Amino acid sequence: MQPPYEFPGTAAADGAARVLVVDDDPTVAEVVTGYLHRAGYVVDRAGDGPTALTRAAAHRPDLVVLDLMLPGMDGLEVCRRMRDRGPVPVIMLTARGDEDDRILGLEVGADDYVTKPFSPRELVLRVESVLRRSRPVTAGSRLAAAGLSVDTEARTATKDGRELALTLREFDLLAFFLRHPGRAFGREDLMREVWGWDFGDLSTVTVHVRRLRGKVEEDPARPRLIRTVWGVGYRFEPGEAGL
Template sequence: MSQRILIVEDEAEIAGYLRRGLVYEGYAVEVAGTGAGALAAARERPPDLVILDLGLPDIDGLDVARRLRAGPPLSILMLTARDAVTDRVAGLEGGADDYLTKPFAFEELLARVHVQLRRRSDQQDHEVRSVGPLSLDPAAHEVRAAGQRVELTAKEFEVLDIFMRHPRQVLTREQVYEQVWGYDFGSDSNVLEVYVRALRQKLEAAGAPRMIQTVRGVGYVLREDT
């Protein structure tokens, strides 16, 4: 499944350049030209990494970084013309994981993106994930719903893990197939439906509400509201 990157940049030429390069590298990329737009996008479609310009037209980038840090875990790479040491220190202390000044070489930015996303992936593999009454512990291979332990098969665990890595994000059948099985079974297969049905039954039997919801014609989404 493609990792999600949010570019927050008000200069259309730079934003377009970054977007084209990152899409070519296989990332799912969204662009916001304002701080308010970035916060709304991050809230609705949580990214794995944010490339954040500090000189935005409405909200200072440092304030945007602080607000992003109050939401779901993500990585922040600040990309800005502010190159003074005090600016770098303020950026790193204000929530940035890395700081790159303009002008920049795309190859260096890409290398820094790879480092941040690799670190995030390594951390996620050991962190207990929680969404509403559900919790999933990758290290212990344990799932709990409303406090009760739920016994899942290995493949059921993998499918649920994908949804819990991306709460409130609609995942297509193809995305889940590729991430869990490594290939697409095709539109005629009901393999995913079988696993979703089994997960619903087990989680709901333990006391959780129906959280894996069908988005007709698209796929599935894990969220607390029904």
């Protein structure tokens, strides 16, 4: 018998991406489900955390749209448990103005978030963007510098031979830095190039840079690889380690 929340790796029979929508508001869940269905996705629904984990165990989702405020088990805990069982992209739904909660969502591994009230069309675009960036990239699949190695086709990353546990956006951010060593990028540039958006809360970038530093730097408090460029943004400096 498999563990209760382990993803078995099943896919939708017709090849369409499967999205799990988790929200205790039936109106929100119904509207989001309808828009995703019309966009060609297979959609599962859950109204609370335990049901969401059970549904994810029965049919592995390609992406989860997850409300932060859920009865019994909040979205943060659901996200943690899903992350413990395997990588899956998560878009968090949060109430407008709850910046601390949004940052917590990013800290536990959410790849993106949308604030309520939101446009269902915007949410569908976010789903498409996250899924597109989660697919393997074949061209120039291997990147390496400063003891870091990234295989964009297999979507694996290592530091000094040890595999790194990265979320979707952390992986994309690291690959982007490795492709552009020595260049400074503003948070707006990173939002556009890594997230694929010309707008959005720039604290998303800040949180992901901090999380990535915690996984690739010897001393995240004194980063030597991902440097802060005051008044600009960030720069990846491979230093003497080189390629």
